[in-house]
Amino acid sequence: MTRPNRALWLKTLSGAAVLSLTLAACGSDDTGDSGATGGDTSAAEETTAEETGAAGDFTSDECASDSTSADTFKASGILPLTGNLAFLGPPEIAGVGLAVSDINAAGGVGEAQACHWILDSGDATDASVANNSAQQAIQGEVSVVVGAASSSVTLNIVDAITDASIVQISPANTAVALSGYSDFYFRTAPPDGIQGDALGNLILQDGFTKVAFIVFNDAYGTGLRDVVQATLEAGGGEVTYGAKGAGEEFPPGQTSFSAEVNGALATNPEAIVVLAFDETKSIVPELVNAGWDMATTYYTDGNASSYGEDFPAGTLEGAKGTIPGADASAEFKGRMSDWHAEFEGEALTDYSYGAESYDAVVLAALAALKGGATDSATVQANLHAVSGSTGGTECTTYADCKAAIEAGDEIKYTGPSGIGPFDDENDPSSAFVGIYQYDGENNLSLVDTVEGVK
Numbered sequence: 001m002t003r004p005n006r007a008l009w010l011k012t013l014s015g016a017a018v019l020s021l022t023l024a025a026c027g028s029d030d031t032g033d034s035g036a037t038g039g040d041t042s043a044a045e046e047t048t049a050e051e052t053g054a055a056g057d058f059t060s061d062e063c064a065s066d067s068t069s070a071d072t073f074k075a076s077g078i079l080p081l082t083g084n085l086a087f088l089g090p091p092e093i094a095g096v097g098l099a100v101s102d103i104n105a106a107g108g109v110g111e112a113q114a115c116h117w118i119l120d121s122g123d124a125t126d127a128s129v130a131n132n133s134a135q136q137a138i139q140g141e142v143s144v145v146v147g148a149a150s151s152s153v154t155l156n157i158v159d160a161i162t163d164a165s166i167v168q169i170s171p172a173n174t175a176v177a178l179s180g181y182s183d184f185y186f187r188t189a190p191p192d193g194i195q196g197d198a199l200g201n202l203i204l205q206d207g208f209t210k211v212a213f214i215v216f217n218d219a220y221g222t223g224l225r226d227v228v229q230a231t232l233e234a235g236g237g238e239v240t241y242g243a244k245g246a247g248e249e250f251p252p253g254q255t256s257f258s259a260e261v262n263g264a265l266a267t268n269p270e271a272i273v274v275l276a277f278d279e280t281k282s283i284v285p286e287l288v289n290a291g292w293d294m295a296t297t298y299y300t301d302g303n304a305s306s307y308g309e310d311f312p313a314g315t316l317e318g319a320k321g322t323i324p325g326a327d328a329s330a331e332f333k334g335r336m337s338d339w340h341a342e343f344e345g346e347a348l349t350d351y352s353y354g355a356e357s358y359d360a361v362v363l364a365a366l367a368a369l370k371g372g373a374t375d376s377a378t379v380q381a382n383l384h385a386v387s388g389s390t391g392g393t394e395c396t397t398y399a400d401c402k403a404a405i406e407a408g409d410e411i412k413y414t415g416p417s418g419i420g421p422f423d424d425e426n427d428p429s430s431a432f433v434g435i436y437q438y439d440g441e442n443n444l445s446l447v448d449t450v451e452g453v454k
Contacts, residue, residue, distance in 0.1 A: 058101045058342055059105070060097060060343040061101065061104055061114060061115045062115060062116060063140075067140075069143040069375045070141070071112060071374070072114070072115055073103070073112050073114040073364075073374045074114075074117065074140070075143060075146060075364065076116075076144070076145050076146070077093060077096045077117070078157070079092045079118060079119070080149050081118070082120055082123075083122045083125070084279075088149045088353055090346075091336065091340075092172070092353050093344065094344070095171065095353070096118065096360075096361055097116055099360075099362050099365075102398050102399075103398050105399075106398050110372065110373075110374070116361075119136060120133055121148040123152075124152035124153055130148060130157050131157060134160050137166070142376070143364060143374050144376060148173070149172040150220065151174060151175035151177075152218050152220060152252075154168070155178070158182065161184070162182040162184035162185055165376060167186065167383070169186045169187060171353045171356035171360050172187075172353040173187050174195060174223075174224065174324065175192060176191050176193060177219055178191070179191050180427075186427075188419055189324050189353065190324045190325075190433070192223050193227055194433060194453075195301070195322055195433050196227025196230075196231060197231050198433040198450055199322045200232045200235070200237075202435060203237070203273070204232065204236075209238065209270065210238055211232055211270065211271050211273060212240050212271075213225050213228075213241065213273050214242060215275040216276050216279060221276065224275055225275055240264075240269045241263055241269065250279075252277070254279060255279075256282070257279070261286045262290070265290055265292065271297070272297050275303075278303075280299070280303040281310055284316070299321035300321060304322065305444070308441050313442065319437070320435065321435075321436045322433050324434075325353065325434065326355065326431075327446050328355040332355065333348070355416040355417040356417045358415065359417045359419065362401075363415075364383070366398065366402070366411070368382070370382040370411075384421070386401070386412075387412070387413060387422045388411070389423075389429075390410060392412045395412070395413060395414070401413050418432045431451070432451045433450050434449050435448040
């Protein structure tokens with residue numbers, strides 16, 4: 001099958017067991033004393049599992065208000081605590097917090113300890129939230145910013161952060177427009193060229209060639225739509241509604257979708273791709289009411305979440321979706337969930353982009369260690385090397401990589417996200433995409449995994 005040049009599929013891991021991965025849109029807006037707060041943090045002592053009475057060998061190392069990257073490896077997360085991507089907040093916070101805990105357990109970064117500082121990114125409907133957090137991170141002289149989750153939010157803040165010579169590593173941005181955006185912008189999530197190719201080929205493999213898009217007018221939505229459309233057309237398919245240039249996108253935050261649903265169905269598609277965030281909860285009922293076979297709908301990482309509490313049983317049964325990233329091991333997901341339970345008050349039910357958040361922090365810390373300083377310029381100068389762009393000894397934990405660096409070795413860190421070394425556009429050179437399917441309770445299960453390169 002002909003594929004677009006920007007993504008070449010290397011292999012399909014067939015015969016994968018159907019691994020249950022319950023993903024629930026359950027992000028908390030709580031901004032209490034957990035450390036997942038907007039605003040400056042106060043000087044905080046390390047909180048341990050023994051102090052909380054919970055099991056586990058973790059610490060919650062929040063940044064003191066007077067710390068800077070001159071004497072501390074200071075990782076600031078600008079992550080969705082509120083807004084329509086808030087369901088991604090808990091796993092990303094857990095990834096950052098667990099990484100800092102593991103770094104300090106291994107002796108820190110040179111002579112410095114690591115700390116985390118979580119700020120709110122909000123979403124693209126209120127740019128002031130992320131802009132305020134970005135300014136706090138800049139003034140706080142952080143070593144690295146991890147975030148934002150939304151590509152549109154990142155496009156609102158990336159210039160301020162990178163113009164201040166601070167490294168920004170997004171664990172979830174996929175917009176093609178961000179590839180090579182700045183020498184100081186990196187991501188541990190694959191760009192849409194990889195996920196879009198996977199989704200387009202999945203639809204074709206399922207036998208559908210006439211496809212409609214219900215897509216919001218957002219950098220994420222339109223960018224991903226364009227790649228999926230190119231893949232479909234290269235494979236002999238066509239887009240009947242919502243195509244690039246047709247002007248049929250809807251604005252983010254819209255609440256009624258009868259016009260889009262009726263417009264799409266009027267073109268007699270065989271399948272419908274829904275590219276949206278929280279708007280999905282309004283789009284799905286309108287499709288159901290119109291009599292559409294929901295098993296022939298497709299979703300992506302922005303809305304491929306479990307809806308067991310949102311829709312009647314069976315609503316999405318048989319529908320499919322794609323989520324970038326390797327399915328991290330049960331052991332790693334358990335550690336993330338345990339960290340979050342101890343320090344944020346509840347276990348995780350969604351693991352999306354947790355591994356990518358963890359790897360963003362570990363890569364930045366290893367870059368600082370290799371360069372001999374915790375300032376952001378040193379992190380930027382060494383990120384490619386520790387990701388394995390120049391070869392080196394493969395290592396899978398911060399502790400093992402630290403030992404190799406201190407022994408004078410070049411390294412290739414391979415973490416739970418499974419990404420390859422950074423390429424010349426600061427994107428992962430290879431990455432995994434999971435193929436998921438809904439069951440009768442509107443929950444997702446992993447049914448296959450593919451790995452591809454840009």
